[in-house]
Amino acid sequence: MKKFSKITIIGVGLIGGSIGLAVKKRRLAKVVCGVGRRMSSLKKALKKGAIDVATLDLESGIKGADLIIIATPISLIPQYALKIAVLSDWAKTETIITDTGSTKEFVVKKLEGILPKTTHFVGAHPFAGSEKNTASNATADLFKGSKVFVTPTKNTHKKSLSKVKAFWKAIGAEVVQMPPKKHDELVAAISHMPHMIAAALVNAVSRDMIKFVSTGFRDTTRIAAGDALMWRDIFLSNPKNALKSISSFKKSLDALERAIKKEDVGFLMRQLEAAKKKREAIL
Template identity: 45%
Template sequence: MANLIDTVTIVGLGLIGGSLGLAIKKKGLARKVIALALSRETIKEGKERGAIDEGTLSLKKGVKSADLLFIAVPTGSIVKMIKKSLPYLKEGCIITDVGSTKFDIVKEVEGFLPKRFSFIGGHPLAGSEESGIKAARLSLFKGSTYVLTPQAKADSSSLSLLKSLIKGIGAKVLILSPEVHDALLARTSHLPHLLATSLVNTVEDLGKRERKTFKVLTPGFKDTTRIAKSSSALWQDICLSNQRQILKALSEFKENLKKIERSIKEKDLAALGKQLNRANRILKSP
C-alpha cells in the first residue's frame, strides 16, 4: 500500500502505541514512524521489533516533524501531553489519542487547540491485560472496532485521512459523539473491569478464611477475571475521567443483581429463569 502520510509520531510506545507502529510500518501507511518514549530500552526494542524507524526521549525532537500525532499515554496524561506538544508541532498536524474515555478529553482539548491543528478523539477497542512494548503485536487491531469522536468543526480531510489509516491497519471505524462513547463504554468496558476486580477481591476475602479457595478456581472464574490484571493506575484514571457514566452503570447493574438475588432468596424459579434466559438469548442471537 502506498504511503498515506509522510511522518507519524507515536507518543507512548506501550501495547497500543507499539502495536500501532507495527501495523503502520508493516502496511506501509507512513514513510516514517517516530516514537517518543520514556526509556532508551523501549526505543531499542521498538526498533528491533520493527515498530518504529526512530525514537527519542525529547518531546521537541519527537513531534516537530509529525503530520499525524498519536497520543498513546494513560488517560489522565493525554490533555497534558497535547498541551506540551503544541509549541513544537508544525502547522496542519493532525492530533489524535487512544484514550478509553472521550467527553472530558475532547471538551478540554477543543477549548485550547489553535485552529492551525486538528484534533480527532480516538479509542481502539483492542488490547489485553498485558502492557509495554513487549506486549505489542501486529494483529492487535485486525477485525477490531476503532471509535473516532470528531466534533462538528473537525476538518473533513483530516478525518478522511485518519479513517483511511485506521482501515489500513485492519480495524473498522465507528463514529460516535464523545458523550455516547462514554455512556456505552461505561457499560461494555469500564463496568466489566470493576466487576472483575470486585469478584477477585471477594474470592480473596474468602481465601483468608479457607486456604483451599485458590485450588478450585474454575476456567469460568479465570476467563471472567483476566482483565483485572490490567494496570491499576490506568484504571484509576479511567474511573475518574468517566465518573458520571460509570456510577450510572454501577447503579443499573446493582438493580439487575438485586432481581437475581431476590429470585434466589424467594426460590422463584420463574423469575430466576427469566433473568438467566434473557442473557442467554441475547448472547446467542445473531
C-alpha cells in the same frame, strides 16, 4: 491512502507499539518515530520493530510529523497536548493529531481547548487491547477486525477526520463514528462495567479459595489483570457514566438475589434464560 512522511507515536505500550507495527507492515509512513518517558519502553518498541527512531525529547520527536498519535494513559494526554501546543508553530504544518484514549468527552474537550485551531485534532479510541500491555506484546494485527471509535465534534476539521478514518481502516480496523458523549455512555456499559466487576470479584475471593478456581472464574476475571493505572484513568475520566453503569448492574444483580432469597423458581429461571439467550447472540 497517501503515505504519511512522518508518524510520531507518543507512548509505545501495547497500543502505540501495535500501531507502529501495523504502519510499518503496511508501509503507511516513511518514518515512524516513538516518543516516551523511559528509554526502556522505547528500546522494547525499537527491538520489536514498531518504530524506526526513538527519543525522550518531545520537540525533536514531533518535528516534521504530519500525524501525531498520543497513545499514553488518559491522564497524560492533556499534558502532552499542552507541550505540543507550546513547542510548535502549527500555522505552517497543519499536522493531524489523534489519540487512543478509552474515554473521549474528557479528552476531546480538553484538547480542543488546548491545541491551536490550526492543528487538526480528531479523537479516537481503538477498542482493542489485552491485559498484557507492553510493547513486547504488540502485534501488527491487533486492530484487524476490531472496532475503532472516531469521535468528531462540530469543531473537527472534515478532511482530517477523513484521513484519520482512512488511517484506521488501512490498519485493519472497522471505524465507528459517534459523538464523544454517546461513546462514553456506551463504553461505560460494555467495557468499564466488566472491568469493575472482574476486579471486584477477584477482590471478594480469599487467597485460600483462589487456588481451586476453574475456567469459569478465570475467564470472568481475565481483564482484572489489566493495567491498574490505565483503568484508574478510565474510571476517573468518565465517572458519571461509570457510576450509572454500576447502578444498572446492581439492579440486575439485586433481581437475581431477591429471586434466590424468595425461592422464586420461575423468576430466577426467566432471568437466567434471558441472560443465556442474550449471551448466545453475541458472536
